[in-house]
Amino acid sequence: QKTDFGIIGLAVMGRSLALNMADHGFKVGGYNRSRMVTEDLVKEHPHENFIPFYELEELVRSQERPRKFLIMVKAGKPVDLVIDQLVPLLDEGDMILDGGNSFFEDTIRREKSLKEKGINYFGTGVSGGEKGARFGPSIMPGGDMEAYGHVAPVLEAIAAKAQGEPCCAYMGPDGAGHYVKMVHNGIEYADMQLIAEAYLLLKYVGGCSNREMADIFDEWNRMELKSYLIGITAGIFREKDDLSDQELLDMILDSAGQKGTGRWTSLESLKQGVNVSMITAACNARIMSNRVDPRKAAQSLFVSPEKKQPADKKAFGEQVRNGLYTAKIIAYAQGFELLAHASGEYGWNLDYGRIAAIFRAGCIIQADFLDDITHAFEKNPGLTNLMLDPFFLEKINAGQESLRHILAMAIINGIPVPAMSQAAAYLDASRGMPVGANLIQAQRDCFGAHTYERIDREGNFHHEWRLTDA
Numbered sequence: 001q002k003t004d005f006g007i008i009g010l011a012v013m014g015r016s017l018a019l020n021m022a023d024h025g026f027k028v029g030g031y032n033r034s035r036m037v038t039e040d041l042v043k044e045h046p047h048e049n050f051i052p053f054y055e056l057e058e059l060v061r062s063q064e065r066p067r068k069f070l071i072m073v074k075a076g077k078p079v080d081l082v083i084d085q086l087v088p089l090l091d092e093g094d095m096i097l098d099g100g101n102s103f104f105e106d107t108i109r110r111e112k113s114l115k116e117k118g119i120n121y122f123g124t125g126v127s128g129g130e131k132g133a134r135f136g137p138s139i140m141p142g143g144d145m146e147a148y149g150h151v152a153p154v155l156e157a158i159a160a161k162a163q164g165e166p167c168c169a170y171m172g173p174d175g176a177g178h179y180v181k182m183v184h185n186g187i188e189y190a191d192m193q194l195i196a197e198a199y200l201l202l203k204y205v206g207g208c209s210n211r212e213m214a215d216i217f218d219e220w221n222r223m224e225l226k227s228y229l230i231g232i233t234a235g236i237f238r239e240k241d242d243l244s245d246q247e248l249l250d251m252i253l254d255s256a257g258q259k260g261t262g263r264w265t266s267l268e269s270l271k272q273g274v275n276v277s278m279i280t281a282a283c284n285a286r287i288m289s290n291r292v293d294p295r296k297a298a299q300s301l302f303v304s305p306e307k308k309q310p311a312d313k314k315a316f317g318e319q320v321r322n323g324l325y326t327a328k329i330i331a332y333a334q335g336f337e338l339l340a341h342a343s344g345e346y347g348w349n350l351d352y353g354r355i356a357a358i359f360r361a362g363c364i365i366q367a368d369f370l371d372d373i374t375h376a377f378e379k380n381p382g383l384t385n386l387m388l389d390p391f392f393l394e395k396i397n398a399g400q401e402s403l404r405h406i407l408a409m410a411i412i413n414g415i416p417v418p419a420m421s422q423a424a425a426y427l428d429a430s431r432g433m434p435v436g437a438n439l440i441q442a443q444r445d446c447f448g449a450h451t452y453e454r455i456d457r458e459g460n461f462h463h464e465w466r467l468t469d470a
């Protein structure tokens with residue numbers, strides 16, 4: 001049988017994307033290393049447009065040229081192994097898309113080596129988890145711009161739609177798509193951490209019950225924080241446990257997993273010399289959360305601070321909402337600054353407004369707020385930091401007092417709020433407050449003759465430090 005597209009790897013993501021394509025009228029051929037996975041898919045979800053293959057050669061033969069394949073296997077070595085099996089069967093002009101969470105440097109390497117063989121390789125970020133993949137993900141393809149035209153109709157058809165527009169756009173050459181996906185995931189880490197900190201504040205400082213927090217989050221979801229994550233969190237607060245008579249959230253261990261894309265973003269930011277401290281704080285918060293036993297053991301060692309409750313619980317809730325929104329703007333400003341820096345570094349010419357636009361639906365960080373980011377970059381494509389856009393500047397100026405107040409309450413009450421703390425530190429450093437670097441330069445010159453610059457004249461100076469005793 002003839003097919004329009006081949007999908008290699010039919011686990012959660014591959015099978016969902018295959019069925020999504022099939023729903024949109026494309027003839028999809030599917031192949032999985034373990035035969036049983038393909039057999040189960042056909043049994044569980046028979047679809048007239050999905051054709052199973054049990055030999056890679058047959059899948060390749062089922063297509064007209066240029067052939068198009070989507071690799072949807074575990075990121076890392078498996079992707080190289082699949083490429084090695086597939087490439088000898090292909091012809092010049094054929095196309096391979098990697099839809100997994102591959103590291104962008106691997107994508108740059110693979111794209112370059114396949115280009116030499118005449119094969120177009122697209123590192124394609126796909127966001128939205130299983131449900132997104134099945135019914136409309138956000139898609140971030142990167143590769144050869146001209147060749148993109150061959151796969152655009154399929155990708156844009158299966159992508160989520162925001163105000164009628166597909167949440168899929170060509171990102172740039174080689175690793176651009178996977179880079180954007182990586183930073184998307186980093187922002188997602190920060191976004192989730194901020195929401196978790198708002199939860200801690202409402203619960204342990206504001207004294208709110210899960211029921212109350214569900215109602216608060218529902219209300220927030222009708223305002224400027226409206227987003228997928230706030231919406232599901234409201235539902236999570238209401239969820240009952242099946243295994244006890246408790247609310248489920250209270251029965252879940254306080255220890256979060258991570259697969260590594262947040263960490264990649266953080267490591268990459270250090271390489272680029274860009275401050276994404278809130279993403280790094282979110283990674284570190286997960287690392288701390290994993291120390292379950294040592295944290296428990298230390299409870300009896302450290303003195304707990306005396307509790308200080310807010311005078312007005314409702315007003316405090318409003319401050320948490322404002323503080324959360326302010327911190328969220330700063331997290332996105334950091335993420336988009338990393339994208340801007342990488343765009344210059346790797347020569348990608350990223351379109352930040354378009355990137356925000358394709359995050360509006362399908363993906364985990366989808367939010368109304370992204371429209372405001374798109375507008376900011378449309379008004380000023382050369383915007384260096386989102387916080388400087390007049391709309392966001394006004395919001396930060398209006399919300400920073402709340403952020404500072406809830407941070408103070410968190411610290412007095414001994415509640416860890418690392419991402420919100422970093423938001424305030426980044427804001428204060430950005431708004432030109434002294435950061436103490438004059439003293440650091442003095443120390444560096446003192447112990448290592450590293451020289452310093454002066455505020456009153458040009459040049460590099462070294463001082464013979466006398467360091468006299470009192």
Ligand code: NBP
Nearest residue numbers: 009010011012013014033034072073074075078100101129
């Ligand atoms: P997994 O990441 O769990 O990978 C399982 C698939 O990889 C199976 O089809 C497996 O085949 C195949 N595979 C492996 Br493992 N080694 C292979 C090899 N050497 N040769 C051929 N196939 C091999 O699947 P997933 O959760 O569907 O995710 C796929 C990609 O999408 C990953 O990169 C993931 O990070 C990314 N992603 C996942 C999500 C999500 O919500 N799950 C969201 C966004 C992106 P087998 O059946 O024979 O073992």
